[in-house]
Amino acid sequence: MVKVKGKRKIVCVIMAGGRGTRFWPLSRNSRPKQLLKILGDHSMLQMTVDRLRKINFVEDIYIITGPDLEEIIKNEIEGISPDRIIVEPSGKNTAPCIGLAALHMAAKNPDSIMGVFPADHLIIGHQKFSSALRMAMNLTVGRDALITFGIVPNSPHTGYGYIQFDKRKETVPGKVYMVKTFAEKPNERVAKRFVRSGEFLWNSGIFVWKVSSILSAIELHMPELSQSLLAIYDALGKRYYHSTLLDQWELIKPESIDYGILEKSDNIYMVKSEFQWSDVGSWNSFFELSPKNGMGNVVKGDVIVLDGENNLIHSNGKLTAVIGIDNVVIINTPDATLVVSRDRVEDVRELVNLLEESGREEVL
Amino acid sequence: MVKVKGKRKIVCVIMAGGRGTRFWPLSRNSRPKQLLKILGDHSMLQMTVDRLRKINFVEDIYIITGPDLEEIIKNEIEGISPDRIIVEPSGKNTAPCIGLAALHMAAKNPDSIMGVFPADHLIIGHQKFSSALRMAMNLTVGRDALITFGIVPNSPHTGYGYIQFDKRKETVPGKVYMVKTFAEKPNERVAKRFVRSGEFLWNSGIFVWKVSSILSAIELHMPELSQSLLAIYDALGKRYYHSTLLDQWELIKPESIDYGILEKSDNIYMVKSEFQWSDVGSWNSFFELSPKNGMGNVVKGDVIVLDGENNLIHSNGKLTAVIGIDNVVIINTPDATLVVSRDRVEDVRELVNLLEESGREEVL
Numbered sequence: 001m002v003k004v005k006g007k008r009k010i011v012c013v014i015m016a017g018g019r020g021t022r023f024w025p026l027s028r029n030s031r032p033k034q035l036l037k038i039l040g041d042h043s044m045l046q047m048t049v050d051r052l053r054k055i056n057f058v059e060d061i062y063i064i065t066g067p068d069l070e071e072i073i074k075n076e077i078e079g080i081s082p083d084r085i086i087v088e089p090s091g092k093n094t095a096p097c098i099g100l101a102a103l104h105m106a107a108k109n110p111d112s113i114m115g116v117f118p119a120d121h122l123i124i125g126h127q128k129f130s131s132a133l134r135m136a137m138n139l140t141v142g143r144d145a146l147i148t149f150g151i152v153p154n155s156p157h158t159g160y161g162y163i164q165f166d167k168r169k170e171t172v173p174g175k176v177y178m179v180k181t182f183a184e185k186p187n188e189r190v191a192k193r194f195v196r197s198g199e200f201l202w203n204s205g206i207f208v209w210k211v212s213s214i215l216s217a218i219e220l221h222m223p224e225l226s227q228s229l230l231a232i233y234d235a236l237g238k239r240y241y242h243s244t245l246l247d248q249w250e251l252i253k254p255e256s257i258d259y260g261i262l263e264k265s266d267n268i269y270m271v272k273s274e275f276q277w278s279d280v281g282s283w284n285s286f287f288e289l290s291p292k293n294g295m296g297n298v299v300k301g302d303v304i305v306l307d308g309e310n311n312l313i314h315s316n317g318k319l320t321a322v323i324g325i326d327n328v329v330i331i332n333t334p335d336a337t338l339v340v341s342r343d344r345v346e347d348v349r350e351l352v353n354l355l356e357e358s359g360r361e362e363v364l
Numbered sequence: 365m366v367k368v369k370g371k372r373k374i375v376c377v378i379m380a381g382g383r384g385t386r387f388w389p390l391s392r393n394s395r396p397k398q399l400l401k402i403l404g405d406h407s408m409l410q411m412t413v414d415r416l417r418k419i420n421f422v423e424d425i426y427i428i429t430g431p432d433l434e435e436i437i438k439n440e441i442e443g444i445s446p447d448r449i450i451v452e453p454s455g456k457n458t459a460p461c462i463g464l465a466a467l468h469m470a471a472k473n474p475d476s477i478m479g480v481f482p483a484d485h486l487i488i489g490h491q492k493f494s495s496a497l498r499m500a501m502n503l504t505v506g507r508d509a510l511i512t513f514g515i516v517p518n519s520p521h522t523g524y525g526y527i528q529f530d531k532r533k534e535t536v537p538g539k540v541y542m543v544k545t546f547a548e549k550p551n552e553r554v555a556k557r558f559v560r561s562g563e564f565l566w567n568s569g570i571f572v573w574k575v576s577s578i579l580s581a582i583e584l585h586m587p588e589l590s591q592s593l594l595a596i597y598d599a600l601g602k603r604y605y606h607s608t609l610l611d612q613w614e615l616i617k618p619e620s621i622d623y624g625i626l627e628k629s630d631n632i633y634m635v636k637s638e639f640q641w642s643d644v645g646s647w648n649s650f651f652e653l654s655p656k657n658g659m660g661n662v663v664k665g666d667v668i669v670l671d672g673e674n675n676l677i678h679s680n681g682k683l684t685a686v687i688g689i690d691n692v693v694i695i696n697t698p699d700a701t702l703v704v705s706r707d708r709v710e711d712v713r714e715l716v717n718l719l720e721e722s723g724r725e726e727v728l
Contacts (some may be wrong), residue, residue: 025685306715307708319700319727321389321715324708328689330701336683337696339703344671344688351670351685363683 009059010137010208011112012052013101016045016065016073016119017091021352022282022345025336026314029364034119035072038286044120049079051123052115055130057137062086063119064101089249095260096252098207099218099225103233106211113140114214116207116257118279122289125275132273136208139176139269146217146262147208148179150201150270151277156191159281159346161203161258164194165270179268182258201270204277207257214261221264228252283329283345287312301332310342336363373423374501374572375476376416377465380409380429380437380483381455385716386646386709389700390678393728398483399436402650408484413443415487416479419494421501426450427483428465453613459624460616462571463582463589467597470575477504478578480571480621482643486653489639496637500572503540503633510581510626511572512543514565514634515641520555523645523710525567525622528558529634543632546622565634568641571621578625585628592616647693647709651676665696674706700727 020033027033034045042050045063052058064086065073074082086104088097098116105112115133123129136147150163162183169178182203186194194200209217219226228248235244262268278285290298290312297305301315306323313320315332322330329345331338340348355364384397391397398409406414409427416422428450429437438446452464462480469476479497487493500511514527526547533542546567550558558564583590592612599608626632642649654662654676661669665679670687677684679696686694693709695702704712719728 025683304715304718306711306718315701318698319389319724320703321700321719322703323711323715324705325692325703328703330703332696332701334682336685337679337694337701339684339686339689339692339694341688347670347687351668351687354668354670355685360683 008137008141009057009113010115010133011060011062011105011109011211012058012115012117013062013064013086013098013105014045014048014052014117014119015094015097015101016063016069017088017097018118018120019091020120022348023286024348024352024355025333025338025363026316026331030068031072032069032120033280035069035076038280039122039289043076044122044280045073046077048117048119048121049077051126051129052117053079054126055133057134058115060084062101062104064088064097066091089246091254092249092252093254094257095218095222095255096225096228096249098214098257099222099229100232102211102214102218103229103236106215107233107236110212112211113137114209114211118205120280121205122278122280123275124277128273128275132271132275133208135172135175136269136271139171139271140208140210140213144213144216144267145209145269146213146265146267147269147271148262149204149206149208149273151204151273151275153195153200153202156186156188156195157202158185158188158191159285160279161185162191162194162200163203163270164200165272167199171269175272177270177272179262179270182263201272202277203258204273205279213267217261217265222255222260225252225255225260283312283331283340283348284342287329287342312342372501372505373421373477374479374497375424375426375469375473375575376422376479376481377426377428377450377462377469378409378412378416378481378483379458379461379465380427380433381452381461382482382484383455384484386712387650388712388716388719389697389702389727390680390695393432395436396433396484397644399433399440402644403486403653407440408486408644409437410441412481412483412485413441415490415493416481417443418490419497421498422479424448426465426468428452428461430455453610455618456613456616457618458621459582459586459619460589460592460613462578462621463586463593464596466575466578466582467593467600470579471597471600474576476575477501478573478575482569484644485569486642486644487639488641492637492639496635496639497572499536499539500633500635503535503635504572504574504577508577508580508631509573509633510577510629510631511633511635512626513568513570513637515568515637515639517559517564517566520550520552520559521566522549522552522555523649524643525549526555526558526564527567527634528564529636531563535633539636541634541636543626543634546627565636566641567622568637569643577631581625581629586619586624589616589619589624647676647695647704647712648706651693651706676706 016034020027023033035043062084070087164180165177166180231248235241296310298312302319303313303315304321308322308325310327312329320332327342329340380398384391387397399407426448434451528544529541530544595612599605660674662676666683667677667679668685672686672689674691676693684696691706693704
């Protein structure tokens with residue numbers, strides 16, 4: 001029994017197609033957040049790869065991304081062989097992305113257990129992360145389980161989705177629960193209620209399931225997507241694979257895995273996870289996660305602060321000098337500079353939209 | 365009588381040696397404030413030249429500057445012949461500078477009336493400026509007068525020196541007074557008292573006197589400087605002029621004309637001037653003098669403000685995007701960016717000192 005357990009393996013897919021507009025002007029179309037060395041010496045994607053490679057029960061790692069990032073990922077990311085990079089023709093949100101990855105895995109081994117990981121999240125606490133993953137992997141045995149990972153909130157964060165779990169439906173005491181509902185990003189009042197209740201954890205966007213389970217769920221809840229995936233599956237390894245993929249992908253409607261599958265299913269489990277997690281979703285969360293200097297500033301590059309507190313200042317290839325400024329994010333790049341109040345970082349996305357509408361491709 | 369008056373002329377010298385560190389990073393050692401097109405399409409120095417050239421009783425215009433700016437002034441400033449550029453070997457404050465200019469003028473014509481003008485001040489109201497200058501010029505006739513120009517304050521400015529005039533000693537009713545004292549930049553409380561009193565006007569740093577009068581005053585109050593100037597005078601037009609100038613300049617102690625001469629003299633007059641004047645002494649005065657957009661921002665270059673009021677944003681050759689920032693000065697240049705609270709612009713000078721101490725010549 002111990003021996004069988006020891007042989008159990010998981011195949012991981014890292015979703016690396018995101019654009020990361022909220023990290024403009026450091027993130028660009030050609031270099032989105034997951035490819036930035038934003039926290040330390042390695043890109044977020046490389047950190048995600050390395051995190052999984054260290055786990056002895058990880059059998060294989062795939063990266064799924066768009067055609068625009070394929071080359072840069074092949075060139076920059078170490079530890080992934082080129083034939084493990086799956087290219088989706090365009091971004092259609094997470095359900096089609098996960099479906100495409102699942103059918104590639106099914107073709108190799110229909111009994112695979114699949115783990116899904118965003119490329120651009122921060123995880124601290126490797127042992128706890130590995131334990132949670134092993135627990136989820138084992139939970140798939142003999143179960144058609146779709147497994148999510150809930151993070152115990154350390155604040156009533158309004159930037160995250162929440163998972164409400166059912167305290168009475170405890171699959172592994174204190175560790176695994178059945179999921180009651182998924183909640184979208186709440187307002188502050190609701191978020192506080194969530195956290196007080198003890199029944200709502202942050203939705204980390206990490207999933208584990210058997211390949212067969214997720215493909216069945218897609219067949220059940222997203223039959224059109226399932227049809228397209230079947231057509232693509234039949235073309236796998238054929239010379240017309242690429243044209244079939246392109247044709248089918250045109251037909252596919254964008255949809256999130258949360259809305260398309262998870263909210264409609266009743267076999268959703270949640271591993272109550274103890275590792276530290278952040279989606280590093282804005283300049284402000286980057287600020288909060290980074291070490292501060294004596295004045296509470298996070299600085300990188302050639303920066304002089306004559307006076308000022310709690311700023312994030314990032315200067316790329318030039319001098320940035322600051323006097324008498326507090327609680328501001330300054331991102332200085334060779335062709336574009338952003339100065340944004342720390343309480344307005346969510347609006348960077350709106351700014352990027354505005355730049356798109358104005359045809360400012362040269363800075364996007 | 366009218367005819368004689370009409371023939372009276374003034375020779376102007378523009379002091380253009382200043383470094384203008386308070387306009388960093390736009391101003392640099394190689395391009396100080398007077399050479400920036402900071403208010404409009406022409407540099408401050410060119411505006412000063414043009415202002416004087418329009419006046420029909422201006423006979424000649426000299427520029428006095430340092431060796432580092434000689435070439436750029438010869439190349440860029442129109443309307444000044446190269447032999448009217450006087451080079452002082454190094455900056456020794458205004459008294460030696462004015463003394464050197466005066467002896468050059470004395471060599472041409474010892475009866476010259478001399479006007480002294482800073483190169484980097486803003487003057488609005490040409491007719492009023494011209495009238496004040498004519499009044500001062502006429503005041504020198506038959507008098508050993510050292511004439512200053514007082515500007516009626518529109519605020520209790522703490523960045524200016526003040527002239528206290530003697531209301532009882534009215535030389536021209538309502539227009540020209542004897543000067544009682546000069547006051548250094550006051551604190552806010554004192555500045556308010558000055559303005560309330562009606563006896564204190566801003567010291568514009570513009571002067572008119574006969575060349576013979578200022579040289580006599582230097583002889584009386586600054587005998588060492590006078591000795592050096594005499595030695596330089598004797599060398600004028602000789603092949604050893606340059607070496608004499610260098611030798612004597614080494615001996616000269618830096619001193620302002622205010623402290624070295626004016627505060628010690630009792631023949632000081634003040635023309636109560638009606639033109640608008642600013643020394644454009646900081647980014648904040650530049651902000652105040654510039655036209656604002658609907659959100660109260662002064663913007664120049666490629667700037668997007670998603671939300672924000674009362675900012676000065678200057679973007680040179682790249683995009684600057686701002687969200688949720690008020691009352692801030694942002695100066696973005698190709699190799700250095702400054703972000704400073706509008707109430708801290710005076711500290712830019714301290715920043716430049718810091719950069720000097722750190723050996724950051726490449727951005728100075």
